Amino acid sequence: MENRADRVRTALLAAFPGAEVAIRDDSHRHAGHAGARPEGETHYAVRVVTPAFGGMNRVARSRAVHAALAAEFDAGMHALQLELRAPGEG
Incomplete structure (x- = not known):
């Protein structure tokens, strides 16, 4: 079974074919905050270059x-x- 990070990567590559995609699960850093769940997979950092x-x-x-x-x-x-960047942007 795919985890959320895998599904996010799949969805982003479907929307932006050939993009450079990096995903980091930061859920552990938000434990106890709004929207956080004990099982995690709620907060992500995403970098997309396309x-x-x-x-x-x-x-x-x-x-x-x-x-x-x-x-x-x-x-x-x-x-x-x-x-979120286009190629060549800092």
Whole structure:
């Protein structure tokens, strides 16, 4: 059975084919906070580098990622820390 990080990676690669995707589960750092669950898999840091972000502002990039991950939010994912870049951006 896939864990949430695997499903997040699959969803992001489906939305942004060929993207560079890095995912870190930070749920342990949020124990006791809003949205945290004892089993974890609620808080993630995600880095996506894709040409699809070229010409998009920060808000549009974030909306695109959140749309791609809507099913995971519906299934209990609580928070994402995002680093969203086009190739060549610092």
